[in-house]
Structures are given as C-alpha cells and as structure tokens.
Amino acid sequence: MTTNAPTGAIAPNVEQPAPGAPNNWRRFFSFSTDHKVIGIQYIVTAFLFFLIGGLFAMIMRGELITPDADLVDRTVYNALFTMHGTVMLFMWTFPVLNGLANYLVPLMIGARDMAFPRLNAIAFWMVPVFGIILMSSFLVPGGPAQAGWWSYPPVSLQNPGGNLVNGQFLWLVAVALSGVSSIMGAVNIVTTIIKMRAPGMGFFRMPAFVWTVLSAQMIQLFGLPALTAGAVMLLFDLTTGTSFFDPIKGGSPVLYQHFFWFYSHPAVYVIILPVFGIFSEVFPVYARKPLFGYKVVAVSSLIITGLSAIVWVHHMFASGTPGWMRMLFMFSTMLISVPTGIKVFAWVATVWGGKLRLTTPMLFALGGLVMFVFSGITGIMLAAVPFDIHVNNTYFVVGHFHYVIYGATVMGVYAAIYHWFPKMTGRMYYEGLGKLHFALTFIGANLNFFPMHPLGLQGMPRRVASYDPEFAFWNVIASLGGFLLGMSTLPFILNMVSSWVQGKPAPDNPWRAIGLEWLVSSPPPTENFEELPNVIAEPYGYGKDEPLVSNASAMIGTELAPTPSP
Amino acid sequence: MESSVESQTMNSQVVDGAAIAHTAHEHDEAANSMFGFIVFLLSESVIFLSFFVGYTVYKTNAVNWLPDGVSGLEVREPLINTLVLVSSSFVIYVAERFLHKDNLWGFRAFWLLTMAMGSFFLYGQAVEWRSLEFGFTSGVFGGTFYLLTGFHGLHVLTGVLLQTLMLGRSFIPGNYDNGEFGVAATSLFWHFVDVIWIILFVLIYVWQ
Amino acid sequence: MKTRTFLTLAIAAIVLAAISWWIGQMSYSWMPPEASIEAKLVDDLFSLLVAVASFIFLGVTGTLLYSAVFSRAAKYDTSDGPPIEGNVAVEVVWTVIPFVIVMGIAFYSYQIYDQMDVHGPMEHRHAAVPTDAAAPQVPTERPAEVEEIEVLAWQWAWEFRYPNANVSSTELHVPSDRRIRLALKADSVIHGFYVPAFRLKQDIIPRTDAQLEFTPILEGTYRLRDSQYSGTYFAAMQADVVVQSPEDYDQWLTLAASQPPATAYNQAVYEYERAAKKPISAGWKSVPPAPAPMVNYAADPQPVSPQAAIPTPEDKQS
C-alpha cells in the first residue's frame, strides 16, 4: 500500500494497477481506508438502496392509483411505506451525503485523509450490514415493521405474530446500528474539519460545503443519542415487557414522540445542510461569480444547527400538546426561515448578473433551489399551528417533505454527482443524457408531488391504502408522475455506468472551478496532495484572478519530482 | 501508509518551511484522537441526558410511582458505593501523575487500585440488584431504575476493561514513546462515568 | 439609472403583490366546505399564508428564471462575471424582512388559535402543565349552550355516545350553531379525530382523555377520518358526521334512543374475517380488530354520503 500510492499518481495508465491505486476498480470492494474509495462506496451503496426504496414507492403509487385497497394487502402496504421511509432516510440520504462529505471534505480542506481512516471504513461497512438486516425483515414471520418510520408506540409494540424476532425488532436493530455508524462518521468528520485543515485554511477560507457538513454532523452528535435512548427503551418494551411507552401499563407514548422528534426533526437539517453546501459550490462555478455573502452564508449553517434543536414539537402539534407548547414551538419554527432565507437570497444574488452556463449540475441546482423554496414555504405554513392542525398527517405534509427531500435533496445530490463526477472517475459524463435526466426528474417530481398538496388540503390522510373516491383525480396524476420519476433514474444510471467505463478522459479542472480539489489530478492520487497546500485566499475568487495556494506546483507534485521511498 | 505519509511530510519540510509547523500538528495523532474522543463523550452524554429527562418526566407525572409493596430505595449501601466510585476518580488521577513522572510501578499500583474500586462498585451494585423486591418489568419505576443503573453499570464495566487493557499494555516496552493517549482517554472516560453516577445517584436515591 | 431600476423594481413588486393577493383569495376554494366557525378562521389564515407564499415563491423563481434566460454566457465566452462578494445593506434587508414576515405570521396564527379555543377548559392531568397561554377570550358569536358527546376510538371503529340521551351511534350527529364539546377516549392505540370540514384534529392517547370544542354551522354530511396511523385497517377507520338543525338533531336523538342496541357494520371486522377465511393469506398477520360496536344507531353499511362509500370487493362483483 505504501509505495503504491505515489506510483498511481505518477503513472495513471500502468497496465496492472496496484490494489490501492486510483484506477483499480477492485479497491471498491475491499476494506479500503482511503476516504475517496469510501466516499464512492457510500455513494454507490446508498444509490442501490435508493432504487430499492424507490421500488417500494412504485408499488405504493400503484396501489394508490385507485381508491380501493386492491393491489396489495393492507399489511403489505403498511410495511411498504414503513420500509420506504426508513430506507430512504437511513439508507439513502444519510449514506449518500456521508459519501459526498467523505470524498470532498479532506480534498477541500487540504488533508490527506480523514482523521481516523480505519474508523471511517468501519462506519461505512456497517451500512450494508444494517441494510441487509432491515431487508431480511421481509423474510421473518409477520413481515417487516408496519408502524411507519416513526414507529410510534403502542402500534409498534403490538407484535401480532408474537415472535421475538419480528419486523419491528429488526427495524430497531437496524436503526440503532445506523445510529452507531452515523456517530462514528460524525466524530470522524468533525475532528477532520477542526484538526486537519491545511496551512492557511482558516475557518473562513473553508468552502461553504465544508461549513454545512460540519454543521450537519454536529446535529448527528447531539441528536442521535436521543433517538438511541428512545429506541433502546422501545426495544425493551417490545422484547422484555417493560412499560416505558405502553399507556395501558402506565408508560408514556408521548415521551417516545419527544425522543423521536428531538432527533428526527434536526435530522432533516442533517439532510438539507450539505445540499445547501452543494448549492453554494455549484452556483458560483456555473455563474462565474463569487458566492454572495460567503461569510454570512457559512455562519448561517451553524445558526440552523442551533435552531434545529428547539423546534421538534412542530411534528406533535396534534399529539395532545398543550396550547402554550404549541405556540412556543410555532414561534421557534418560524425563525428557521431567517438563516435559510439568507442562503436562498445569497444564491439568487450569486446567479444574478452572472455568466450562466446551464450544464447538468447547474440545471439540477437551479431546479432543486426552486423546489426547495416551494417546500420551505409550505414548511412555514405547517408551522402555523391552526393550519397545521388541519393538514397534519395528511398528504399536504407528504407533499411538503417530498418537495424538500426529493426536489431539493435528491436533485442537489444529482447536481453534486454530475459536478464532481469528472474528479471522482477521471471521465466526463454525457451532457445530453444528463439534460434528459434533469428534464424527466423535474417534470416527474412536480407531477408526482404537487398533487399531494390539494389532496392534503381536501383532507386525505397519509398512510392509507384506500381512500374515498373524491381523491382519485389527483392521485392518478401523482401516480403517473411517480412512474415517470422512476423512469428518470434510467438515463442517470446509463450515463454514470457508460461514462465511467468509456467516457472522455477528464482534465483536472473541466469546469475551471476554484477549489483545492480542482488543483489535483482527476481522479486524485491516493495521498491527495504531494505537499500539503498552503492556502492564501478565500474560496470563490471568480473574476478576481488571484491564486488560491502559494505552492500549487509542489502540491500536485510533478512527474519529475522524485517521490521519496520509505 | 503511515510511513509514506511520514516520508512525504519530511519531504515537504524541505520544500516549504511554512508547512512544517502545521504538518507536525497534523501528525499529532494523539491530539486528534483525544479531540475525537471528547466529541464522542459529549455525544454519549446526551444518551444519559435523555434517560435523565425521561426519568424526571415519568417521576413527576406518575400517579403511582412505586410498584405495589415497594416503599423506596435503601440509600446506605449505594452511598458507600458512591463514595468508593467518586474516590476512584482521585486515585486514577494519582496514577496518571505517577505515569507523567515515569514512575511505572507507582502508576500500576494506583491504576490497579482504581480497577479494584471500580470492581467493588460493580459488585456492590450486583448485591443491591439481587436484594431488590422489584424487577425490570415492575412498572415504569422498575424499568427506569434498572435501565439507568444498568446502562451506567455497563459503562463502569467498560471502564474497568479498558483499564485492564491499559495495565497490560504498560508492560510493553516503549509503550509510552508515542504519548499516553490510551491512559489519558481511559482516565477521562472514568471521570465521565463518575460524574454521570453522581447525577444518577441524586436523581434516583436522593430525590425519592 | 438608479431611479429607473428602483421604479422597475417597485412596479414588479406591486404587480407581484397583486397577483399574490389574488392567489390568496383563490385559496378559499382549495379547501373543503367551511362547516364550522373554526374552519372560517383557519381559511382566513390559510389565505394569508398563500398570499405571502406566492409573493416569495414567484419573486425568487421569477428572478432565477430571468437570470437563466437573460444572463447566459455565450458559447465561447469564458470570461467571469463581476466579482461581487456581498453587500451589507442588502444582506441586512433580507435578514430583517423575512424575520418581520414570519413573526407577523406567527402572531396572526396565535390570534386565530386564541379565537378557536378548541380545547375548551383543558383538563389538567399534570400539575406541570400550566394553563393555556392563550387566555380564553370567548368570541361573541359563540353560543353559550354546550353539547357534550363522548367519542370512543376502538381499533378500528368510531363510536359516539350521547350520555344525556342514552344513545350510542357509529355516526356522529351534531346540532348546528351550538358549541360542541367532545370527550375523546381511545382503547388500545393512539388514534386521531379529524374532520376536514371542521379543520379540526386531535390525537387520542389511551388513558389520557382529550377534549375538543367547536361550533358547527353548516348543515350537511361530512367525513370523519382517523388521522393518526393505528395499524392494519387504519385507512378504513372512517365515519360520517351529520350536522343538523337543533330540531332535527333532537328528533334523531329520540329516534335513536328508541332503538335496541345492535352490532354495527364494521369495515375492519368485515375485512379481517374475510381474510381469515381465505386459504392463503396475501399479507401478514394483523392485530385482530376490536369487536364491532353495539350501538342504538348504526350508520347504513352503505354510508349516507356518496363520497363516503368504501367499496368492498363484493360490491364490485355485484
């Protein structure tokens, strides 16, 4: 391993690549400690789970295209939406964003790897493990968990099959392991960002993406333990007969709800913050302008982290929450729009008057931003208690969060994958396929998720396998949009696979972007930097014509520079 | 890989003077590990915090808090246990001081004493558990009592195991050439477990 | 130049505001009928929310679209845009304005909530829970007479009891223009009482009685839906709500009281038994439903409102 690294960097096209070299595909199937390998491992694994979660959604939309519960049994439908939500959140969004953070953060801050490479690899390899545990619940008697991704007791404690190892049990084990993995990842990323920055890389020289990752991972650190506490207690209730959350035996189901949302609300910012970071990286590159108000945008991430901890009860407005608490959390929730607005307006100002190039990443970022603003505003509506009481647990909420979670998050992740694809693989993707992918995704997502809003306003509850015929019209449109959205993944997969195999070789910096990661080769050598960069400027110096580092040539290491052998 | 990073670092010292200070810093792995460990402990403390909040909510809202036939918890033995555990925090500190002064045998002696005190605590807790007339499933009170003391006990056990590991490692020649991260982290963990116990003791035994 | 930009901006803002106000007015038609005083209050709030939302969304999207169309770089133009890094005044403005807007929304929501006062005299289970921050400020139009009805949520059936009239029913009848106070109880799991036409919703937690107050004003038949996921037959846990004139309501009570209790039709029980009879199960094991309630007045198995029909496979075959 030791000597291979520089070899790979020096001669990328050697016939037989050594195991750790950037051009050996086998390393992706190994216990590699290279953050770039792990990053890609995360992204690809997560995407596979995205397809599985999406497949569940396709069956659900198939069921919902007619008012009756006719396609699948009610228990199957209930299991499907439970697994859909769980897979999408714990096995797609968190891992894929961790993958991007893993790949990009060390490169962006000028580090050779993460602070704890081995811990990093362990955290990753837990993902397939708990993924398989969760999927195996389809095989146990009684089937998978059917209590929704919240697993609210007492429903989650009912266990009709009476087996000790049931779907809910496996669900809890998988979620707990996912939590452990996320904590390990968070400790690693936070330490890396605080301790491993290159010379000159002060906090206010870090790219905005790094700021958002730091803010997001801090949420994992303070939030996940609360979920873990709740999950452990639920597990005891389920298996050993304790009565923490069983109201019949004197327990408090509402306490579980507090534990759950104390984490799961902030978790949505774990998801969206890195996407904000992606927007902040993508817009300047393709608008050829510096990120407007960089410092404020950076700090607003931390403000969001802080606020995210004090709004969770907005998910419980109808849960027997007393009036004073409803009002308190309405006000705190409203505040979130201020730091978020700062970011949105900053992006608009960045794009304004720029020299736009509507490449695939830019299109995804713009489309994602538009859908984010829509979802954010419906979020503010939901925060208004009297209105939320009407639409709580209806499709209006489902519409709100799919706009943000698909429209903003998945589209943002697509933007990131296209944008950094040349860097990660050393190949260019096909622009035409990319644009087709964007068009299908944008149209599909809006057709799929917009109709959910009128449905919710009219009073259609969520989590129903059957519904009154008056709701059929919008549901048919939503289902058709959903199927289109499912199809939209095909050009993406085609593009990624074929480009990686036979795409045009990518130059180091195909987008003329500013950032440490664009100064090294594509794909970067194992050790990232020959010599650690010495950063002398703020990021996003578009139009300013100033160097980012003082030692560019030493940093990338020319072929002539002899690599010392150990 | 380690050595390669090392050698490149050497190389960069030649090329760029400015990098020296920082690369040395970058390679202060013990410092990184300690930082990471502290971050982890902060996160871990939120689990305990959640349990404490849960306990408080249950207790203040319960109609019948104690299970039938249970009049309260005996405080005397747990108090002795508490004193032992709290004192062990000072003992482990003394052990660390010895290590700083390179007095290995002094370190081992006090380290072993800490372990003994930790084990005594675990033993005391086991005795107490055995004598109680309510179980894990005796209502919310029984549940929270065993959950809190059990989860904490698990941490004490982990601490003692870590200490055993560190004790064994102290016999490896040159073990402390690269710093004393293992010992420092174990000791920090021990203080953490201690502080948690004090809160727990006040919540469960004092506030009845 | 400066004034021209300003003027253009001002005109754009005014046009946008007008459009947004119009969309806000449209929003009343997106909602179900306003069958209670509370519904009117909520719809007013919603209209405001929609107007503000439209203004922000159209403003941001419009600006982005304008840029995407008019600020494109020519094909071989590799130059950069102007290196503008920020502008403190602008940034302060777009921090303060959203703050003011959302605080305005929050205060308005607070007032609406206050007027709805849906919780009536909150039952204080715990000493720790202080009185409603929203001091009860009874609106004048609210009737003084209060009709008390018990709502029982079984897994999965709704049952309504009229303690003063000795009536139980699977259909909720309420008199219009009277204050209704519901005492909500759940059997084994959490359910949610939700009538979209009333814009009201309240989770019902077992062993924790909840109350809900409202004033129906529009006669008709509406749907009551379980809003808190409660297991296998959750989707089928619906009932009709009939708002009647007080006279019709009293008549109904007398009629119902005269009928002997009988087992009502229950969708969950029906489906569960049918599934049990099938030789192979298409799904997984379900919690058995609570027995179908015994009531004086059972809604027709073919529910009254046409939209309410939950077709069973049997219906489709015949």
Ligand code: HEA
């Ligand atoms: C990534 C995910 C994500 C994000 C970022 C958000 C962001 C927000 N969400 Fe959302 N939300 C979810 C995911 C997310 N949500 C999920 C998954 C659920 C349901 C879970 C479940 O029940 O299963 C949910 C549910 C949910 C509820 C509960 C509804 C209910 O169950 O009854 C509420 C209520 O307050 C809410 C509010 C908000 C608010 C106020 C924001 C804010 O952060 C939005 C802030 C953004 C903006 C406001 C737009 C940009 C700002 C401007 C352009 C400035 C000007 C704006 C104004 C002046 C208003 N969300």
Ligand code: HEA
């Ligand atoms: C990241 C999060 C995320 C994402 C991306 C999605 C994506 C989608 N979601 Fe969902 N959703 C949630 C998170 C997410 N969702 C959550 C948290 C819930 C709440 C759960 C609960 O209530 O407990 C929910 C609930 C939910 C419901 C409500 C269910 C109910 O309440 O009854 C619906 C209904 O339409 C829905 C639909 C969809 C659709 C159509 C997509 C589409 O975007 C999917 C598009 C499809 C694909 C991308 C896959 C295409 C695959 C193929 C064509 C086959 C190939 C497959 C293989 C090779 C295996 N989702």
Ligand code: CUA
């Ligand atoms: Cu019935 Cu929820």
Ligand SMILES: [Cu+2]
């Ligand atoms: Cu939330």
